[in-house]
Amino acid sequence: MAEENVIFVGKKPTMNYVLAIVTQFNNNSTSRIVIKARGKAISKAVDIAEITRHKFIQDAKYDEIKLDTESLQGEKGESNVSSIEIVLTR
Amino acid sequence: MAEENVIFVGKKPTMNYVLAIVTQFNNNSTSRIVIKARGKAISKAVDIAEITRHKFIQDAKYDEIKLDTESLQGEKGESNVSSIEIVLTR
Numbered sequence: 001m002a003e004e005n006v007i008f009v010g011k012k013p014t015m016n017y018v019l020a021i022v023t024q025f026n027n028n029s030t031s032r033i034v035i036k037a038r039g040k041a042i043s044k045a046v047d048i049a050e051i052t053r054h055k056f057i058q059d060a061k062y063d064e065i066k067l068d069t070e071s072l073q074g075e076k077g078e079s080n081v082s083s084i085e086i087v088l089t090r
Numbered sequence: 091m092a093e094e095n096v097i098f099v100g101k102k103p104t105m106n107y108v109l110a111i112v113t114q115f116n117n118n119s120t121s122r123i124v125i126k127a128r129g130k131a132i133s134k135a136v137d138i139a140e141i142t143r144h145k146f147i148q149d150a151k152y153d154e155i156k157l158d159t160e161s162l163q164g165e166k167g168e169s170n171v172s173s174i175e176i177v178l179t180r
Contacts, residue, residue, distance in 0.1 A: 043132040046172045050159045065155040067176070069140045082136045086157070 005030050009037035009045045017048045022056045025090060032063065035086040038070060042084045049086045063087040095120050099127035099135045107138045112146045115180060122153065125176040128160060132174045139176045153177040 005024065007017055017035075024030050037045035053060045064087040069080050095114065097107055107125075114120050127135035143150045154177040159170050 040130075040133050042136050043130050043172070046132050046157050046174060050157060050172045054159055062157065065157065067136050067140060067152065067155065069144055082133070082140045084136060 005032055006034045006036060007048075009035060009041045009048060011041075014044055014047050014051065017044075018051050018056065021048070021052050021088070025057050025060070031090055033088045035088065036083065038083045039081045042082065045084055045086060049088060052088065057088075057090055060088045060090045063089040095122055096124045096126060097138075099125060099131045099138060101131075104134055104137050104141065107134075108141050108146065111138070111142050111178070115147050115150070121180055123178045125178065126173065128173045129171045132172065135174055135176060139178060142178065147178075147180055150178045150180045153179040 007021060009017055021033055021035070024033055035045050035049055049062070064085070066085040066087075068083045068085070070083050071078050072081055097111060099107055111123055111125070114123055125135050125139055139152070154175070156175040156177075158173045158175070160173050161168050162171055
């Protein structure tokens with residue numbers, strides 16, 4: 001059930017993710033959404049969280065911000081990538 | 091005095107910043123370093139913090155992680171950019 005409120009940030013435009021989050025907050029009576037991103041998408045995840053808070057859901061707060069490192073299996077063996085987890089609550 | 095322990099992440103290679111942080115922790119008997127970045131450099135700031143913690147200063151912890159939005163005056167008028175502030179303590 002918790003997984004429903006997780007947004008994985010990838011290659012789509014920033015506003016797609018913002019609107020997905022705003023919709024979830026407004027329609028599903030969700031009070032907690034987790035934004036996850038890895039590598040270069042981390043900057044976009046921060047944009048998404050900030051735009052959501054400043055333009056759409058003014059009463060949303062950062063409940064928790066976690067940084068971590070994940071190991072990925074690639075063609076050239078294992079590589080490490082940083083990740084972020086931003087928990088928004090209202 | 092606090093400003094001495096702030097690292098602004100820009101266009102240099104990731105490891106330059108990591109080594110600057112490790113040096114400050116080891117030489118200056120500093121127990122608190124703030125890593126700041128804006129826009130696309132946010133991903134690099136997270137890499138820097140994670141590499142510092144996992145490879146060099148294992149007892150460093152995240153004291154605080156703050157996200158914010160800053161207004162920049164550019165040629166085309168004002169624009170907003172996201173920022174991150176990562177506080178590392180040991």
